Amino acid sequence: MAPTRSMMMDSPSDLNEFVMIQGNGVKGLYEMGLKTLPKQYIQPLEERMSMMTNKVVPQESIPIIDMSNNNNNCDVEDAICYAAEKWGFFQVINHGVPTQVLENVKDATYRFYELAAEEKVKYTKENSPTKHVRYGSSFSPEAEKALEWKDYLSLFYVSEDEAIATWPYACRNEALEYMKKSEALIKRLLNILMKRLNVKEIDEIKEAVLMGSKRINLNYYPVCPNHDLTVAIGRHSDVSTLTILLQDQTGGLFVRTEDRCGWIHVPPIPGALVINIGDALQIMSNGRYKSIEHRVTANGSKTRVSVPIFVNPRPSDVIGPFLEVLASDGEKAKYKNVLYSDYVKHFFRKAHDGKMTIEYAKIT
Numbered sequence: 001m002a003p004t005r006s007m008m009m010d011s012p013s014d015l016n017e018f019v020m021i022q023g024n025g026v027k028g029l030y031e032m033g034l035k036t037l038p039k040q041y042i043q044p045l046e047e048r049m050s051m052m053t054n055k056v057v058p059q060e061s062i063p064i065i066d067m068s069n070n071n072n073n074c075d076v077e078d079a080i081c082y083a084a085e086k087w088g089f090f091q092v093i094n095h096g097v098p099t100q101v102l103e104n105v106k107d108a109t110y111r112f113y114e115l116a117a118e119e120k121v122k123y124t125k126e127n128s129p130t131k132h133v134r135y136g137s138s139f140s141p142e143a144e145k146a147l148e149w150k151d152y153l154s155l156f157y158v159s160e161d162e163a164i165a166t167w168p169y170a171c172r173n174e175a176l177e178y179m180k181k182s183e184a185l186i187k188r189l190l191n192i193l194m195k196r197l198n199v200k201e202i203d204e205i206k207e208a209v210l211m212g213s214k215r216i217n218l219n220y221y222p223v224c225p226n227h228d229l230t231v232a233i234g235r236h237s238d239v240s241t242l243t244i245l246l247q248d249q250t251g252g253l254f255v256r257t258e259d260r261c262g263w264i265h266v267p268p269i270p271g272a273l274v275i276n277i278g279d280a281l282q283i284m285s286n287g288r289y290k291s292i293e294h295r296v297t298a299n300g301s302k303t304r305v306s307v308p309i310f311v312n313p314r315p316s317d318v319i320g321p322f323l324e325v326l327a328s329d330g331e332k333a334k335y336k337n338v339l340y341s342d343y344v345k346h347f348f349r350k351a352h353d354g355k356m357t358i359e360y361a362k363i364t
């Protein structure tokens with residue numbers, strides 16, 4: 001019997017050719033009608049959600065914060081700082097980003113992934129005309145022992161003109177609009193978080209180190225056969241200052257519990273945005289704000305999309321604990337100064353490994 005295309009997907013080189021080189025992504029694998037998961041995606045037992053060591057804690061929930069000014073503004077500030085210190089993750093509602101903008105960027109995500117592989121392949125690392133636009137699958141395929149069931153389009157923002165010239169037409173206006181309309185929310189969150197650190201004013205220098213660069217990812221997680229055997233995104237913390245995440249109504253994002261013994265689901269709330277603290281802010285706040293490990297499960301019956309905006313220092317910035325934090329009570333620095341591009345390169349050059357990235361900056 002001649003091997004079928006789905007049988008060929010057990011060969012690492014055929015799979016790599018189909019998914020990465022031809023640009024079909026895991027979406028192409030799903031559309032091929034695969035009934036069993038190719039072995040390259042089978043995660044070690046300890047990474048699977050079905051394991052006892054990865055129990056879900058249904059009674060816990062990350063905070064949901066109403067950002068509208070109907071409340072006392074002090075309550076909003078307290079809630080945000082408390083959530084950033086204790087949870088590192090929270091959801092916001094009445095945040096000021098119009099629902100239509102959020103709907104449009106989700107539609108645009110589908111529009112991009114519905115393009116033919118011959119179109120999408122133009123944006124892979126090997127083919128993309130610019131380093132600022134990258135289409136790929138899994139996180140770091142060369143470094144990973146098992147692949148992740150995820151396709152992504154990653155767009156690094158330099159300027160509107162550059163984005164219009166280089167980002168894929170199928171999604172560029174919607175991605176740009178989402179970034180633009182999120183700007184006020186990002187500034188409000190950072191102002192609140194800085195005030196609590198004794199940083200009275202976000203001047204030009206602070207603004208650059210907190211939010212001098214931005215990256216938007218359009219993540220696509222198609223239906224997955226034997227979904228319990230793999231992950232959509234493995235355990236990691238973001239390397240950003242803040243991440244503003246739009247998820248659809250499918251669910252599947254989990255956050256590590258404080259005692260690190262279990263996982264808390266982040267339930268989709270229509271119109272809400274998920275906010276999480278990244279490693280850069282954990283470092284700049286000398287550990288006051290927490291960058292928490294999180295992961296995404298693969299789904300056996302529904303395709304999921306999510307759209308994070310990573311708010312970052314500029315690659316050329318040196319990041320370390322703010323002097324205002326250390327000066328307040330002679331606190332000792334827990335992290336050294338590191339060049340942000342070195343930190344990000346360290347993150348991208350290894351497989352996802354939970355909270356390990358920040359060890360790179362820790363003073364031991």
Ligand SMILES: COc1cc(/C=C/C(=O)SCCNC(=O)CCNC(=O)[C@H](O)C(C)(C)COP(=O)(O)OP(=O)(O)OC[C@H]2O[C@@H](n3cnc4c(N)ncnc43)[C@H](O)[C@@H]2OP(=O)(O)O)ccc1O
Binds near residue numbers: 131154239340341
């Ligand atoms: C993709 O799945 C992900 C992503 C994430 C992301 C979480 C975040 O927090 S993203 C925020 C990261 N910050 C930035 O991106 C700052 C902007 N970065 C840059 O401008 C550059 O990448 C650089 C940091 C300055 C490094 O530039 P350069 O020295 O020119 O080196 P590069 O070739 O660009 O990259 C180094 C290394 O990283 C790989 N890489 C870069 N960008 C991406 C990307 N978007 N996705 C995947 N990998 C990327 C690149 O291939 C290089 O590796 P080599 O092995 O090829 O050398 C969270 C969870 C996810 O699942």
Ligand SMILES: O=C(O)CCC(=O)C(=O)O
Binds near residue numbers: 219
């Ligand atoms: O898809 C999600 O809900 C989370 C995505 C994520 O953690 C990331 O892209 O860093």
Ligand SMILES: [Fe+2]
Binds near residue numbers: 237238294
């Ligand atoms: Fe993440």
